Amino acid sequence: MNCFASGVLILSVAALAASCSRKPDSTALKPTAFGASIVESSGGKQFGQAGTPLPQPVVVQVNDEPGAAVTGALVEFAAAPGVTFDPVSALTDSSGQATTNVSLGGMAGRYQIAASTLDKSHKKVELKIEEIALGYQQTLGRRLNEQYCDRCHNAESTAERVSNYDNLEVKPHPFTEGETLDKLSDADLTAIITYGGPALNKSALMPAWGNTLKKTDVQALIAYIRAVSDPPSRSASAVFAKD
Amino acid sequence: MKEKLRSLWQKLFGDSVRAFGVVSLVFLASMAIAPAKNFFSEWRHYQHGYLSVIRNRSDANTLRRHFQGGIQQIWLPDLGVVDRCTSCHVGLKEPTLTDVAQQPYRKHPVIPHNLDQFGCTICHRGQGAATTLAEAHSSTLAWEQPILPAKFVESSCGQCHRGPLQGTPQLNLGRNLLSRSGCVHCHAVKLPDGSTVKATDDPPSLSHIADKTTREWIYAWLKDPQAYAVTSTMPNFKLSDADARDISAFLIANSTPVPGDNVTLPAKASSDPIAGASLYGESFCASCHAVQNAAGNVVGGDVGPELTRIGSKVKPEWLQAWVRNPRVYDPPTGMPHYRFSDSQVATLTGFLLAKTDSDLLANVHLDAATPEQIAHGKRLVSDYGCGSCHEIAGVKKPENFAPELSRIGSKPITQLIFLQGMQHTLPDYIAGKIKQPRAFAPGLKMPQYTLTPAQIDALTTALLSLNDRSYSLPPSLAVAAPPESDYQPAGKAGKLMTDLACFSCHRINGHGGDMAPDLTWEGSSVQREWLVQFFKNPGTLRPALIRRMPKFNLTDGEVSELTDYIMTVYQSPSVDRDSMPLSGYSQGEIELGKQLFYGKYSCQGCHIVDTKTDKGYIGPTLTQVGSRLTAAWIYQWMKNPQALRAGTIEPNRAMSDEDAQALTAFLISQKGGGKQEAAKK
Numbered sequence: 001m002n003c004f005a006s007g008v009l010i011l012s013v014a015a016l017a018a019s020c021s022r023k024p025d026s027t028a029l030k031p032t033a034f035g036a037s038i039v040e041s042s043g044g045k046q047f048g049q050a051g052t053p054l055p056q057p058v059v060v061q062v063n064d065e066p067g068a069a070v071t072g073a074l075v076e077f078a079a080a081p082g083v084t085f086d087p088v089s090a091l092t093d094s095s096g097q098a099t100t101n102v103s104l105g106g107m108a109g110r111y112q113i114a115a116s117t118l119d120k121s122h123k124k125v126e127l128k129i130e131e132i133a134l135g136y137q138q139t140l141g142r143r144l145n146e147q148y149c150d151r152c153h154n155a156e157s158t159a160e161r162v163s164n165y166d167n168l169e170v171k172p173h174p175f176t177e178g179e180t181l182d183k184l185s186d187a188d189l190t191a192i193i194t195y196g197g198p199a200l201n202k203s204a205l206m207p208a209w210g211n212t213l214k215k216t217d218v219q220a221l222i223a224y225i226r227a228v229s230d231p232p233s234r235s236a237s238a239v240f241a242k243d
Numbered sequence: 244m245k246e247k248l249r250s251l252w253q254k255l256f257g258d259s260v261r262a263f264g265v266v267s268l269v270f271l272a273s274m275a276i277a278p279a280k281n282f283f284s285e286w287r288h289y290q291h292g293y294l295s296v297i298r299n300r301s302d303a304n305t306l307r308r309h310f311q312g313g314i315q316q317i318w319l320p321d322l323g324v325v326d327r328c329t330s331c332h333v334g335l336k337e338p339t340l341t342d343v344a345q346q347p348y349r350k351h352p353v354i355p356h357n358l359d360q361f362g363c364t365i366c367h368r369g370q371g372a373a374t375t376l377a378e379a380h381s382s383t384l385a386w387e388q389p390i391l392p393a394k395f396v397e398s399s400c401g402q403c404h405r406g407p408l409q410g411t412p413q414l415n416l417g418r419n420l421l422s423r424s425g426c427v428h429c430h431a432v433k434l435p436d437g438s439t440v441k442a443t444d445d446p447p448s449l450s451h452i453a454d455k456t457t458r459e460w461i462y463a464w465l466k467d468p469q470a471y472a473v474t475s476t477m478p479n480f481k482l483s484d485a486d487a488r489d490i491s492a493f494l495i496a497n498s499t500p501v502p503g504d505n506v507t508l509p510a511k512a513s514s515d516p517i518a519g520a521s522l523y524g525e526s527f528c529a530s531c532h533a534v535q536n537a538a539g540n541v542v543g544g545d546v547g548p549e550l551t552r553i554g555s556k557v558k559p560e561w562l563q564a565w566v567r568n569p570r571v572y573d574p575p576t577g578m579p580h581y582r583f584s585d586s587q588v589a590t591l592t593g594f595l596l597a598k599t600d601s602d603l604l605a606n607v608h609l610d611a612a613t614p615e616q617i618a619h620g621k622r623l624v625s626d627y628g629c630g631s632c633h634e635i636a637g638v639k640k641p642e643n644f645a646p647e648l649s650r651i652g653s654k655p656i657t658q659l660i661f662l663q664g665m666q667h668t669l670p671d672y673i674a675g676k677i678k679q680p681r682a683f684a685p686g687l688k689m690p691q692y693t694l695t696p697a698q699i700d701a702l703t704t705a706l707l708s709l710n711d712r713s714y715s716l717p718p719s720l721a722v723a724a725p726p727e728s729d730y731q732p733a734g735k736a737g738k739l740m741t742d743l744a745c746f747s748c749h750r751i752n753g754h755g756g757d758m759a760p761d762l763t764w765e766g767s768s769v770q771r772e773w774l775v776q777f778f779k780n781p782g783t784l785r786p787a788l789i790r791r792m793p794k795f796n797l798t799d800g801e802v803s804e805l806t807d808y809i810m811t812v813y814q815s816p817s818v819d820r821d822s823m824p825l826s827g828y829s830q831g832e833i834e835l836g837k838q839l840f841y842g843k844y845s846c847q848g849c850h851i852v853d854t855k856t857d858k859g860y861i862g863p864t865l866t867q868v869g870s871r872l873t874a875a876w877i878y879q880w881m882k883n884p885q886a887l888r889a890g891t892i893e894p895n896r897a898m899s900d901e902d903a904q905a906l907t908a909f910l911i912s913q914k915g916g917g918k919q920e921a922a923k924k
Binding site: 055210 | 349352353354355392393394395396409410412413542696697700842843844845847848849858859860861885892894895896897
C-alpha cells in the first residue's frame with residue numbers, strides 16, 4: 001500500500017466527487033439564449049483580504065455577434081480550489097448581465113476567475129478576470145496606505161475623502177503603477193518612505209515617514225505596493241517583519 | 244481436504260522445536276510491520292516531495308542544510324501546544340520559498356509572531372499531535388478541532404489581543420458589530436478579563452412613543468423595519484399581522500406623555516424646501532444622519548437615525564419640540580441642542596416633514612384596539628423580549644433572555660444541531676445561526692438581521708475568539724484592551740458640553756467620538772480670541788472636509804463659559820502656552836522658516852499658507868494660523884506631532900531646534916485676512 005497511490009486515489013475520487021457535485025448546479029439552470037462573447041462589466045482587479053468576500057460583486061455581460069446584450073445566457077464561474085462563488089452559475093438578466101459574489105481563497109496572491117458561456121455552436125467562450133487576495137502583511141499595508149498615502153497617491157476622490165493628487169506640482173505614482181514601481185527595489189522603496197523623496201533625488205513633496213512609521217509598517221506598505229502592482233510585480237524579493 | 248490440513252499441521256507444529264521456530268517466524272514478521280508502516284508514513288512522503296521540490300533550485304544547498312528529516316515538533320508547555328505540523332510543512336520558515344505554489348512547502352506568510360514561540364494550532368486550530376493529513380486537518384477525523392478556515396483566522400488573534408489591532412480589520416469589525424448590532428442586549432458575553440461586552444447602540448425608550456409617532460407607523464415598522472429605513476439595525480421579528488396589530492396597540496396604550504414634548508409654534512411649519520435644505524446643510528445634519536437619494540444610495544453619517552422617510556413617521560408637534568430641544572424627550576440623546584430660533588425650527592421641521600413615502604402606510608388600516616388585543620400585545624412584548632433592548636414602562640428588562648455566548652468559540656459540535664446540507668463545523672454553525680436564526684427549529688425567537696455576508700463573517704470571527712484558550716490563557720500572555728474612559732467634564736461648562744453633545748463628535752481624555760479633533764489639550768493649542776470667534780461662527784479649517792462643526796447659536800455668556808473652561812482645563816503638561824511669544828520674531832527667522840516650509844519640508848504639499856500659490860488639501864489651511872494657534876504648540880508640534888495628538892497623520896520630521904524655531908516664527912507671522920494684506924502694502 002503505497003502513499004503515493006493512495007494520494008492519487010484520493011485525488012481522483014475527490015475530482016470525481018467534485019465533478020459530480022458540480023453537474024446538478026449547471027443543469028439546474030437551462031440557458032434560453034446563446035451569446036458570442038463575454039465581457040467584464042465590473043468587479044475585476046479588486047483587492048480583498050484572503051479568505052473573505054470581495055467588497056464588490058463580479059458582473060459580466062454576454063453579447064451576441066453585433067454586440068447587443070443577450071438575455072438568458074448561462075454563465076458559469078470557475079476558479080482555483082478555495083475560491084467560492086455565490087451563485088456558481090447564473091442566467092444573464094434583461095441587460096445581459098450575470099452577477100456573482102466572490103470569496104477568494106485563504107492564500108494571498110492573484111486569483112484568476114474564469115467566467116464562461118456557450119455560444120450557438122455550444123463552444124465555450126471564456127473570460128478571465130483577475131482578483132487580488134491580500135495576506136496579513138498586505139492588509140496591514142492597505143490600512144496604512146489608506147491612512148497615510150492614498151490621499152496623494154490615488155487620484156480618485158471618494159465621498160469621504162477628496163484627493164490631493166491634482167494639487168501637487170510633482171505627481172506621485174499610484175501604487176498600482178507597476179511599470180514604474182517595479183523598477184525600484186525594496187531597498188529603494190524603503191529609503192524613499194523612510195527618508196523622503198530627496199533620498200533618491202525625487203521631490204521633497206514626498207515627506208520622510210521614518211519617524212512616524214515603524215520599520216514593520218514600511219515593510220507592510222511595500223508588501224501592499226507589490227501585491228497591487230499592475231502589471232504584476234516580478235517576483236518581488238521577500239519582505240520580512242522583524243521589530 | 245481434511246487430510247491435507249492435518250498433514251500441514253503436522254509439518255508445521257509436529258514437534259515442539261519446529262512449532263517454536265514457526266511461531267518465532269510469524270512473530271518476527273509481525274514485528275517488521277511496525278517499522279514498515281513508519282517507513283511508508285504520510286509525513287515521510289511529504290518530506291521526500293520537499294526534497295524533490297528544492298532539488299533544482301539555486302538555493303538547494305542552503306535549503307538542504309536546513310532540512311531535518313523525521314517527525315518535527317513544536318512543544319510549548321505553557322500553552323499546552325504539541326504541534327507536529329512542521330513534519331509535513333517543511334518549508335514554513337524558509338524565507339526563499341514564498342514563490343512555491345505547491346503545498347505543504349510554501350513559506351508561512353509574514354506575521355508578527357515567531358512560529359517557534361506560538362506553534363501552529365493556536366492560530367489555525369486542528370490537531371497538532373496528529374501525523375497524518377486527515378487527522379490533523381479535516382473535520383471528521385479531527386473530531387472537535389478541525390482546521391479553522393482561513394477567513395476566520397483573525398479570531399485566533401483575538402484570543403490574546405483583547406483590544407483592536409491594526410492588522411485584524413475583520414476581528415475589529417466583528418467585535419464592533421457585537422456591541423453595535425445589539426447582540427449583547429439579549430446574549431450576555433463575558434470577556435476573559437471579567438468584563439462584559441456593553442451595547443453601544445442606543446435603542447429608544449418606548450415609554451412615551453405615542454408622543455412621537457402613530458400606531459400605524461409602529462405597525463408598519465414592526466412588519467418590516469428596513470422598509471422604513473434601509474440602514475435600520477432593528478431586526479425583523481417576522482410577526483403576523485395580528486401580532487403586529489396587538490403589539491402596536493399595547494405600545495400606544497402603554498405610552499405616557501412627556502410634559503413639554505409637543506409644542507405648537509407661533510410660526511407654522513414652513514414648506515420652503517430651499518431654505519430648509521440650506522438650513523439642513525448649514526447645521527451639518529448630514530454629518531450624523533443619512534438620507535437615501537433617488538439612486539438608492541444612502542448618503543450621510545450613521546451616528547443618528549436615517550431620515551429618508553421621517554415625514555411618514557413623526558408627529559409634526561413632536562418633531563418641532565425635538566428640533567428645538569431634543570433633551571426634553573430623551574435626556575441622554577447624542578443629538579445636540581442647537582438653540583434654533585422659532586422660525587428656524589419651523590423651516591427645518593417643514594423640510595423634514597416633506598420627506599415622506601406614501602407607500603409606507605398605504606395598506607395599514609387598524610381598527611380601534613380592544614382590551615384583549617392590548618393584553619395580548621403586552622404578552623407578546625415580554626415573549627419576544629422587546630424589553631431587552633427598549634425601555635418600556637411596566638415591562639421589566641428580562642434577565643438571561645438568550646443563551647450566554649461566552650466560550651461559544653469552543654462549543655463542542657456534538658451539542659449542535661445543524662441544518663441539512665450544512666457543513667458540520669462550528670464556524671459554519673455560528674454563521675448559519677446569524678444568517679437565518681429561525682431556520683434551525685420551529686418556534687425560535689431570535690429575529691432576522693440584515694447583515695451582509697462580510698458582516699456575518701466578521702461577527703463569526705469575533706465569536707470564535709471567545710474560546711476556552713482565551714479564558715484559560717496565562718495572564719502574562721494576554722494583551723489587554725485599552726481602558727474605556729467615562730470622562731465627564733465638571734460644573735456649568737460640563738453641563739453645557741453635555742447639552743451640546745460635544746462628545747458625539749469630539750474625544751476628550753479618551754471619551755467621545757472620533758468624527759472631529761481630539762480636544763484633550765485644546766487649551767494649550769489655540770488662542771483664546773480665536774476660540775471665541777470660532778464658537779460664534781465656526782468656519783472650516785480644512786477645505787476638503789465635508790463634516791464640520793455646526794453653529795449652535797450660543798449666547799455670549801455660554802461662549803465665555805466654554806472658552807474659559809477649555810483654556811483652563813484642557814492643558815498639555817508638555818506645552819507651556821506662555822513660553823513663546825506670539826510676535827516679535829526677527830525677519831531673518833521668518834524668512835528662514837519660509838524657505839524651510841517651501842523647500843526642505845515642502846509643507847505646501849498638504850497645507851495652504853498663500854492661497855495664490857499653495858494648493859495642499861490634506862492638513863488645515865494655515866493662512867491664519869498665527870491668530871489661531873499658540874507659538875509654543877506650533878513649536879512642539881514641529882518637534883513631534885504624535886506626542887501631542889496620537890495617530891495624527893502629520894509626519895514627524897525629527898526637526899532640529901533651529902528648524903522648528905524658524906518654522907514657528909514663519910507660521911506665527913501668518914495672521915491672516917486683512918492684517919496680512921495691510922502688511923504687504
